[in-house]
Amino acid sequence: MTSHLLFLMLFAFFVSLVFAVLLRDDPGAQLRTGALMFVGFVGSALLLGWLMYPLPL
């Protein structure tokens, strides 16, 4: 299985999880921070992907 999106989301999940738990003490704040980071990671990757789409390789 070589879904690039799956690997991207898996990576974003792990990194968001660890950073959220590191940065916040309250479980609610951890959940909010983690969700925000996850959406930020995945969203920015998709956005950058589309912005680079017209570039020749």
Next chain:
Amino acid sequence: MILRNMATKSTTAERARATAEPGTLVLLCLAAWAVPGAGHLWLGRRQKGLVFLLAIPAMFAVGLLLDGRIFPFNLSEPLVALAAVADVGVGAGWVLARMRDAGAGAVTSVTFEYGNIFLIVAGLLNFLVILDAFDIGMGRK
């Protein structure tokens, strides 16, 4: 006793802080390196410790499953040496993988680069976790 209370006047709150002895701090950091999250568990931060204990080794295992490479200490190639340092950060997982000859990496695999990133970032995240445990042990957090 692992921690002793020490009153400080430097903070605005002038609250008592818990600080660990220097020798204990070294052991704490070694434990936190060897087993991700062990430092937090030692200091009673059970929720954080368990999350690190599960997430970081899982990330390292995913990296190995994706045919990532555990880089050798090759000082003639600085980027490879830096990646090797990052890989070491994951602790016991790195030792076990080296003992079992895992992490040889398959350059021809389509997931090779993904695997490398998972392995490197798992190690780097554990370095941050060790620093966080150190800060807690010092009474800064």
